[in-house]
Each structure stands twice: as structure tokens, then as C-alpha cells.
Amino acid sequence: MPALVLVGAQWGDEGKGKATDQLGGQVDYVVKFNGGNNAGHTVVIGDETYALHLLPSGILSPGCTPVIGNGVVVDLSVLFEEIDALEARGVSCAKLVLSADAHLIASYNRTLDRVAERFLGNRRIGTTGRGIGPTYADKMNRIGIRVQDLFDEGILRLKVEGALELKNQVLVKVYNRKAVEVDAVVEELLSYVDRVRPMVADTSLLLNAALDRGETVLLEGGQATLLDVDHGTYPFVTSSSATAGGACTGSGIGPRRVDKVIAVVKAYTTRVGEGPFPTELRDADGEALRAAGHEYGTTTGRPRRCGWYDSVIARYAARVNGVTDFVLTKLDVLTGWERIPVCVAYEVGGRRFDEMPVSQSDFHHAVPVYEHLDGWDEDITAARTFDDLPKTAQAYVQALEQLSGAPFASIGVGPDREQTLELRSLLP
Ligand code: GDP
Ligand code: IMO
Ligand code: MG
Numbered sequence: 001m002p003a004l005v006l007v008g009a010q011w012g013d014e015g016k017g018k019a020t021d022q023l024g025g026q027v028d029y030v031v032k033f034n035g036g037n038n039a040g041h042t043v044v045i046g047d048e049t050y051a052l053h054l055l056p057s058g059i060l061s062p063g064c065t066p067v068i069g070n071g072v073v074v075d076l077s078v079l080f081e082e083i084d085a086l087e088a089r090g091v092s093c094a095k096l097v098l099s100a101d102a103h104l105i106a107s108y109n110r111t112l113d114r115v116a117e118r119f120l121g122n123r124r125i126g127t128t129g130r131g132i133g134p135t136y137a138d139k140m141n142r143i144g145i146r147v148q149d150l151f152d153e154g155i156l157r158l159k160v161e162g163a164l165e166l167k168n169q170v171l172v173k174v175y176n177r178k179a180v181e182v183d184a185v186v187e188e189l190l191s192y193v194d195r196v197r198p199m200v201a202d203t204s205l206l207l208n209a210a211l212d213r214g215e216t217v218l219l220e221g222g223q224a225t226l227l228d229v230d231h232g233t234y235p236f237v238t239s240s241s242a243t244a245g246g247a248c249t250g251s252g253i254g255p256r257r258v259d260k261v262i263a264v265v266k267a268y269t270t271r272v273g274e275g276p277f278p279t280e281l282r283d284a285d286g287e288a289l290r291a292a293g294h295e296y297g298t299t300t301g302r303p304r305r306c307g308w309y310d311s312v313i314a315r316y317a318a319r320v321n322g323v324t325d326f327v328l329t330k331l332d333v334l335t336g337w338e339r340i341p342v343c344v345a346y347e348v349g350g351r352r353f354d355e356m357p358v359s360q361s362d363f364h365h366a367v368p369v370y371e372h373l374d375g376w377d378e379d380i381t382a383a384r385t386f387d388d389l390p391k392t393a394q395a396y397v398q399a400l401e402q403l404s405g406a407p408f409a410s411i412g413v414g415p416d417r418e419q420t421l422e423l424r425s426l427l428p
Helices: 016-024 076-088 107-123 132-141 147-151 153-174 182-190 193-199 203-212 244-249 284-293 311-321 360-364 391-404
Strands: 003-008 029-032 041-045 048-052 065-068 097-099 217-220 258-266 269-271 305-307 325-329 339-348 351-353 367-374 408-412 420-422
Touching: 003 016, 003 244, 003 311, 016 029, 016 041, 016 217, 016 258, 016 325, 029 203, 065 203, 097 193, 097 203, 107 132, 107 153, 107 182, 147 153, 147 193, 153 182, 203 217, 244 258, 258 311, 284 305, 311 339, 311 391, 325 391, 339 360, 339 391, 367 391, 391 408
Parallel strands: 003 217, 003 258, 029 065, 029 217, 065 097, 258 325, 325 408
Antiparallel strands: 041 048, 269 305, 339 351, 339 367, 408 420
């Protein structure tokens, strides 16, 4: 049995949480491999709505073991808040496993994330302010604090001292903030030791052993292709590898074990934070999409920027992730438009681009070339098969599939688990 990777195709919030939750009942492990509590995944099960940040969406499937992989950055206070809130609602988190190699978000990195954004002014990224960027920077800089450091107080103190030697200079001299005390940081981190200890494991060993036994592992990406630090719209990206390649480094599974790469793509496009967005609608149409799709951030509550489907982005996501299947979401949100524009290419300074321009400046100036497809008026939220859809909605989906570079496996017509049209099975 295989490992499956699930990633976002656009700028996040495609509905990865719902897709992961749907597969959760059929897989043995769900592994979060990148990001941290910058993510916000909403999962709707009947009358219950869950907003997950740090926990893998598989936490809602009782048969499945949720794993936080080594590629994740963990804010322990958020982790236990999230666990306590779920347990209070009757969701057991007892099976959660946490990688000994995952990095911890220390309080000074939350502070630095926020003050750095303020300092950047109009060059800001629009981060979630959760300390994600500075924590990954520390990891690359080799001054990070890892989960396993909690179990050796001497080492922990040495590492915090080392990090703060640099950080305090920056906090005080660059940002005019107070220095942080080593003792306070060490004490806070140590206060979690007893709760963390039973969760911690060598998750690479655990997952590879599960695959050897023939069990199924789903690797769930946070953020999305265009927020990936290598393949996204740099510098307007997050600081981790959100594409399929990150699933291997972020979990300790070799690429030959990955059987399928599933990308979740919205029937239109949204983005939170700053950065280029060719099909963005800065008018009443954009507001209409935001209202119909309830496009407000799950993590920060910020209104999401909205625009039409961009097939250049979908083809790019298909390429850099090696997508085998797309999961199309939120088709129902498009109900009511007479004609729906779909971006098929860009024009930059009189030149046509059928693929993503290599230069960031060209992407900033890309003007979408649109094809206009017929819309539909019928409520499609009760559709359960492709044939239940109006003919024009079927044609819209087929046109998107033709343009996007990989087959569509399912179509979302509402937030509930049940509101999905399955076209082909995602599991072998
Ligand atoms: P994620 O970050 O990719 O997991 O996505 P979010 O949870 O941040 O945002 C997706 C939102 O769309 C959530 O509120 C989901 O409940 C909702 N959603 C997912 N699929 C569908 C769908 O097919 N139709 C509608 N109307 N809502 C959906
Ligand atoms: P999910 O998993 C949408 C965006 C932020 C900002 C940029 C960098 O729910 O799809 P960061 O705090 O990561 O340093 O911010 O990335 N961003 C997301 N946008 N969905 C997310 O996660 C995001 N996680 C980060 O808005 O533009
Ligand atoms: Mg989200």
C-alpha cells in the first residue's frame, strides 16, 4: 500500500481540510509535513464545524493515527489549546504522534514575525504573525530549538542562550523592543515537557514501518503551491516547502513510496496577504465571490482576495507537484453567473504566456487572457453525481479539466463531507 500526498494548487484555502478529512476514514495515518499554525482548515461534519490549525485534519477520523512530521514548526501553547478544545468536544487526540525533530516556535519568534512586518511597511508579506518565518529561518541558520531538546535541560538552555545572543541584539537594536530573558523562555518550554513526552517518536521510522506493513499514509500539506518558498510567488510566500517534494523531506519518507499526488484546486481563486494575483477582481464581482464563498481567513479572519479560475496556475501546480489527481472544490459558489471567465494564458507587454512566466516582474504585470464559459442558475448543493449537474456546469468542469494538466477525481458542491461528487477513486 502506498503513501499519498495532498497539497494545495493555488494560494491556500482550497479546501484541503475537507479533502483530507474525507480520505481520513480510509487511511491509517495522516501526516502534516510542513507549516504550522499559519494554516487554517475548516472541516464540516453534519452540524459540527471544526477549525484546525496545527493538528492534521486526520484527527477527526477515529481509526487514523495523526502525525506531526519533522517539517512542521510547532507552537506548543497552540498545540495544547487545540487539543484541549477538541477533547472538550469529544474528539480524542490520544493517538497524536509528534516528531522529535520538529522545530518549536519560541515566543521571541512570534514577536519578531510581527515587528518585522511592521518594519517592512509597504513591502510587508502579510504574514499570519504566528512566528513561522523566523522559526524556519532559525532552522536553516542552525539556531533552532527542536522537540527533542525539551528532554535535555542543559542542551535546551545552551540552545536558547545561543539563539537569544543574536535575537536580543536584533530585538533591542533594530526593533527597539525589550530583550528576552533566557530563563523565561526555558521555563515556558519546560512547562510542556510532561504533556509532550508520551507523544514524541521517531516519526520517519514509524511511517516507514507502517508502509512496510502495507498500511496507507496520507501526507497533508499546509499552505499551497504558490506559497511554497521555492516554487511560489517569492518573496510573497510562506517559509516552508508546501509542494509535493516537501512531503518527503517533511516526513522522512522516500519519494519512491509516494504513489499519488492529489492537488486541491478551487473553482475560482483566492489569496490572503500581499503579492501578485493576475485574475484578482478588485470590484463588486470580487466582493460577490467573497460573499458567496465565505472567503474570510480561518486563522486571521482577514477577507480573502478573490478572482477567477487561473488555468496557468493549475498547469503550473500540476507540473511542480507531479499531480496525478485534482480535487475541484467550491463549484457551488459559482452558481448564478451568466458567463464565467476562465484565465487560459497571460499577456505581458504584448507577449502571450501559456506557462507561468519565469520572471517575477512578468508575473506582476500579467494580464489574464479569458475565455468566457456559460454559467448556471440551479442550486447544485444537493447534486451527488456528475449527471445531477446542469449541462453548463458539466461543461465548465470539463473545460477546467482540459486546461489544468491532470484529471479531476472529485467535485465539491458544499462544505459538508457528503457534498462531493466522486468521479474516480483517490485510493488505489
Ligand atoms: P484549507 O486551508 O485548504 O483546508 O481550506 P479552508 O478550510 O481554509 O477554506 C476552505 C473553506 O471552504 C472551508 O470553510 C470549507 O468548509 C469550505 N469548503 C470546502 N469545500 C467546499 C465546497 O465544495 N463548497 C463550499 N461551498 N465550501 C467548501
Ligand atoms: P492553509 O493551510 C492561505 C499566507 C499568509 C501570507 C504568507 C506568509 O489554510 O491553506 P506566514 O505566516 O506563513 O509567514 O505568511 O502566507 N498563508 C496562507 N494563506 N492559507 C494558508 O494556509 C496560509 N498560510 C500562510 O497570508 O501571505
Ligand atoms: Mg485555510
